[in-house]
């Protein structure tokens with residue numbers, strides 16, 4: 001049996017494990033071990049909905065056993081490092097585990113860029129636990145809460161959307177973004193639509209003004225403006241999780257592990273890095289986006305390639321093209337598909353459909369709509385579109 005160690009049970013880790021189990025003839029040839037500091041899989045891109053009380057913790061986190069049953073071994077341990085020379089991983093309590101393949105999918109943590117006071121005074125927002133801490137803080141505060149969200153990427157903007165829905169009566173939100181616009185690198189038509197939504201909901205947006213310092217109850221901007229606040233929340237940047245390796249491997253300035261077009265770590269053909277922790281070359285100028293939809297598709301490709309290698313076949317390069325994007329802003333969401341903006345109930349149905357089917361595809365060991373939707377073959381895409389139409393129609397009929 002080939003031992004596969006999957007480090008991290010987020011989108012990338014769990015989807016790669018599920019897809020390694022797709023091939024019935026082959027699944028008994030792998031012993032898959034998953035390691036995570038938490039005993040559950042969390043839908044990180046939905047934690048703002050928990051803060052806003054729109055979803056319960058149980059709707060966005062799933063015990064690993066419920067998803068994977070006895071098909072994998074799960075170790076609830078902190079991963080400290082990987083020794084590529086000896087094919088071993090090292091976890092807390094100095095435990096060591098051997099592998100034939102290792103998949104590093106530990107995600108990312110906050111990056112503070114050395115900004116004074118950011119770590120000390122801004123509330124972190126990078127896990128389900130952070131989401132619950134933030135919810136309690138806001139609930140405990142009285143009227144007129146002035147919130148500064150430091151960073152206008154997907155995390156900050158979705159949090160602003162959800163908070164202004166639930167706590168409309170008592171909070172005023174300002175998003176501060178260092179770059180010239182919020183949601184850098186997102187489709188400009190989609191960004192315009194999201195900005196209109198935020199303005200209608202009284203969210204102030206300050207752009208082109210990097211934060212110089214975060215203080216206990218204010219934020220100092222580059223143009224020396226001081227924004228007084230009750231609470232500041234840090235969503236301004238992320239870096240790859242720390243992991244010690246022997247030998248040292250190449251990483252970007254933001255601590256992401258450099259990989260080739262097969263997501264392999266240079267020099268180690270049995271070692272892969274996936275998701276937010278990986279720096280995958282999209283083209284000669286761009287690295288992979290740190291998005292769940294990228295993590296999931298990269299994971300499928302790596303699982304298929306490991307199976308291909310074991311069958312003595314050539315591996316297939318991974319190509320990433322974004323078919324569409326959706327940003328959840330509380331109960332509402334706004335998205336774009338093939339250049340067309342979608343809003344309202346249709347957008348909500350697409351979002352629910354994607355999440356329900358993502359979980360179903362994991363439970364079904366990589367077989368399902370999430371995989372079909374990401375396949376390049378037209379037939380698979382038509383089949384997943386049909387499933388979407390049927391599921392949407394039945395939701396509309398049952399909501400009457």
Ligand SMILES: Cc1cc2nc3c(=O)[nH]c(=O)nc-3n(C[C@H](O)[C@H](O)[C@H](O)COP(=O)(O)OP(=O)(O)OC[C@H]3O[C@@H](n4cnc5c(N)ncnc54)[C@H](O)[C@@H]3O)c2cc1C
Pocket residue numbers: 007008009010011012013035036037038040041042043044045046047048077078079080105106107108125126154155156158159241274275276277290291292293294295326327328
């Ligand atoms: C509020 C918010 C909104 C977002 N919105 C979107 C969106 O609209 N669309 C989109 O595509 N993406 C969105 N994202 C980004 C998306 O969630 C990430 O890109 C995705 O989670 C990356 O998946 P991953 O598997 O690489 O990492 P993660 O999902 O972060 O999983 C990493 C796992 O590793 C574990 N771990 C970390 N360190 C250790 C350690 N040392 N030992 C053991 N276990 C460890 C963690 O517990 C976790 O389970 C959003 C993120 C946030 C926070």
